[in-house]
Amino acid sequence: MRQCLTNPDGGYYTTTRKDDADQFGTEGDFITSPEISQIFGELVGIWFMTEWMAQGRPSQGVQFIEMGPGRGTLMSDVLRTIGQFGTFAKSISAVWLVEAGEGLRAKQKDVLCGEDAEMKEVRDHTGKNVWWEATSKQGIPVRWVEDVVLLPDGTGGSGDQKTVPFIIAHEFFDALPIHAFESVAPKPEEVQEEGQEVQSKLLGEMGQPVPKPSTASKLPQWRELLVAPTKPKLDLSSQLGNGAGAAAAAAHKQPEPDFQLTLAKASTPSSLVIPERPRYRHLKNQVSSRVEVSPESSRYIQEFARRIGGGVASNRSSKEGTGQSPLDGNNGGAALIIDYGPLETVPVDSLRAIRRHKIVSPFVYAGEADVSADVDFVALAHAALEASPGIEVHGPVEQGFWLGQLGIKQRAERLVAELTKRGQFGSTEELERKKVELETGWKRLVEAGPKGMGKAYKVMTIVPENGGRRRPVGFGGSVVG
Numbered sequence: 001m002r003q004c005l006t007n008p009d010g011g012y013y014t015t016t017r018k019d020d021a022d023q024f025g026t027e028g029d030f031i032t033s034p035e036i037s038q039i040f041g042e043l044v045g046i047w048f049m050t051e052w053m054a055q056g057r058p059s060q061g062v063q064f065i066e067m068g069p070g071r072g073t074l075m076s077d078v079l080r081t082i083g084q085f086g087t088f089a090k091s092i093s094a095v096w097l098v099e100a101g102e103g104l105r106a107k108q109k110d111v112l113c114g115e116d117a118e119m120k121e122v123r124d125h126t127g128k129n130v131w132w133e134a135t136s137k138q139g140i141p142v143r144w145v146e147d148v149v150l151l152p153d154g155t156g157g158s159g160d161q162k163t164v165p166f167i168i169a170h171e172f173f174d175a176l177p178i179h180a181f182e183s184v185a186p187k188p189e190e191v192q193e194e195g196q197e198v199q200s201k202l203l204g205e206m207g208q209p210v211p212k213p214s215t216a217s218k219l220p221q222w223r224e225l226l227v228a229p230t231k232p233k234l235d236l237s238s239q240l241g242n243g244a245g246a247a248a249a250a251a252h253k254q255p256e257p258d259f260q261l262t263l264a265k266a267s268t269p270s271s272l273v274i275p276e277r278p279r280y281r282h283l284k285n286q287v288s289s290r291v292e293v294s295p296e297s298s299r300y301i302q303e304f305a306r307r308i309g310g311g312v313a314s315n316r317s318s319k320e321g322t323g324q325s326p327l328d329g330n331n332g333g334a335a336l337i338i339d340y341g342p343l344e345t346v347p348v349d350s351l352r353a354i355r356r357h358k359i360v361s362p363f364v365y366a367g368e369a370d371v372s373a374d375v376d377f378v379a380l381a382h383a384a385l386e387a388s389p390g391i392e393v394h395g396p397v398e399q400g401f402w403l404g405q406l407g408i409k410q411r412a413e414r415l416v417a418e419l420t421k422r423g424q425f426g427s428t429e430e431l432e433r434k435k436v437e438l439e440t441g442w443k444r445l446v447e448a449g450p451k452g453m454g455k456a457y458k459v460m461t462i463v464p465e466n467g468g469r470r471r472p473v474g475f476g477g478s479v480v481g
Helices: 002-006 038-054 073-082 086-090 102-113 194-205 236-240 244-252 269-273 278-284 295-309 377-387 399-405 408-422 428-446
Strands: 062-067 092-098 120-123 130-135 141-145 164-170 179-184 221-229 259-263 290-293 334-340 352-355 358-360 370-372 391-398 457-464
Touching: 002 370, 038 073, 038 164, 038 334, 038 408, 038 428, 062 073, 073 092, 073 102, 073 164, 086 092, 092 102, 102 130, 102 141, 164 295, 179 259, 179 269, 221 269, 295 334, 295 377, 295 391, 295 457, 377 391, 377 457, 391 399, 399 408, 399 428, 399 457, 408 428
Parallel strands: 062 092, 062 164, 092 141, 164 334
Antiparallel strands: 120 130, 130 141, 179 221, 179 290, 221 259, 334 457, 352 358, 352 370, 391 457
C-alpha cells in the first residue's frame, strides 16, 4: 500500500498527474465529502470553534494540522468559516499541512493562498526544522511537511509558548498500510518438527518413553496473508484471432491481477504486530478467522494523543505520591478523525482500490488507483489512550449523526434561503439547479443508503482528559464556554 500510494517514482499521490488533473472530483477517481458540499467543511470549522470555546478560548498559539489535505478544499472551507469569528481567527498562529505529494502541495497552495502566492523554504530559529511556507488568503502562514514527525514540537517559535493543536484527519487512516492475518490450526504432520521426530525415534529405540507434542503447538496460530506474484495466464482469444469484436472487448476488460494474497507457510516477523487484546485472542481461537492490523495507524494516532495530552516522561522523577511520571507536552487541542470502517468490530477482507469511481482489484493498476482499507476505530482508541494519560477518546459515531448534531439540515436551509434572496442567478432554472445541488449534496453526507455516506463513515475525537465531565459537541455534548 505504501509503495502504490507514496513511492516517489510512481506513487498514486506523489506522481504529478497529466493535464493538470488530480485524483479527486468527478474528473478524478473518487469524490470526498468536502467536494460534495461546502457545508461539510463549514461544520468541521464550527466544531473546532466549539472546542476552542470549551477549552477557555486561548488567545494565541492555535495551530491547525491537516493530514493528507487532498486539494485543500476542506481546509479552505474551515478557514473561510472561521474567518467570520474574529476572536477565534486571531488566535490561529499557523496552518500545517502534512502532504507527501509535490503536485498536491502545489494545488493546495493555489486553493488556500492563491495561484500567485509564493511558496518558499523556511527554517525555524534552531535551523533544524525545515518546511515550505506560503500565506493564506486570510493572512495566516500555511506550512507543509512530508510527515507528522517533521512537525515542530508542541511549543511556539520562541520555545516558551505552548501551542493548541487542532488536528484533522479526513480519509487519511484508510490509506495507511495494513497487515492481514488468518487463524490456522497446525496440521498433524506439522506438530512434530524434523528434529523432534528424530529425537522421538532415538528415544524409542533406547526404550525410553516418547514425549507427546506440546499442546501449545496444537492451538490456532496467526499466519500472515502475503502479497505474491500471480502466474501469467495465456490469452488464447488474442492468438486465435476472433475478429475486431473480440479485440474491442479485450481492450475494455480489466487486466488480470499481477499479484495475489497467499497464506504464509510459517510465522512471519509481522505476526508480532498483533496486540494481545481480548478482541484478537477471541478471533485467533476460531480457525479461518481473519483480521487486519495497521501498526502505522497506531504510530500516527499516538502522535496525535501526545501532542494533545502530553506523554509519560520516563526520564523524569515520578509525581510525588502518585508513582506516575509527569506529562511532557501539551494538554490542550483536539483531533478529529473522519473515515470509513466498522464501529466496533475488527476490519476483515477490506483491502480495495478505486479507479474512475469504481471499485477494482487492489492488485491491478498499481500506482494508478487509490488503495485503501477499513479503519479500525477501536484499535485507534486503544493506541491513543496507551500513548497519553492526558486525553479522552469519544466515538466513533456515524457521520450522519454527527453532522445532524451540528445542524447540517438547518445550515442547508439557510443557504437555500440566501440563494433565493440574493437573486444572483440569471434564470429560474439555474436557481432551481443550484437548490437541487445543495439538497442532494447534504443529504448524501448523512443518508445511510448504498449511495449515502452517513452510516459508512464514522467520526471520532481525541480531546484533553477532563474526567468525563464534558462530552464534545456531536458526541452527546452541547456548546459550552
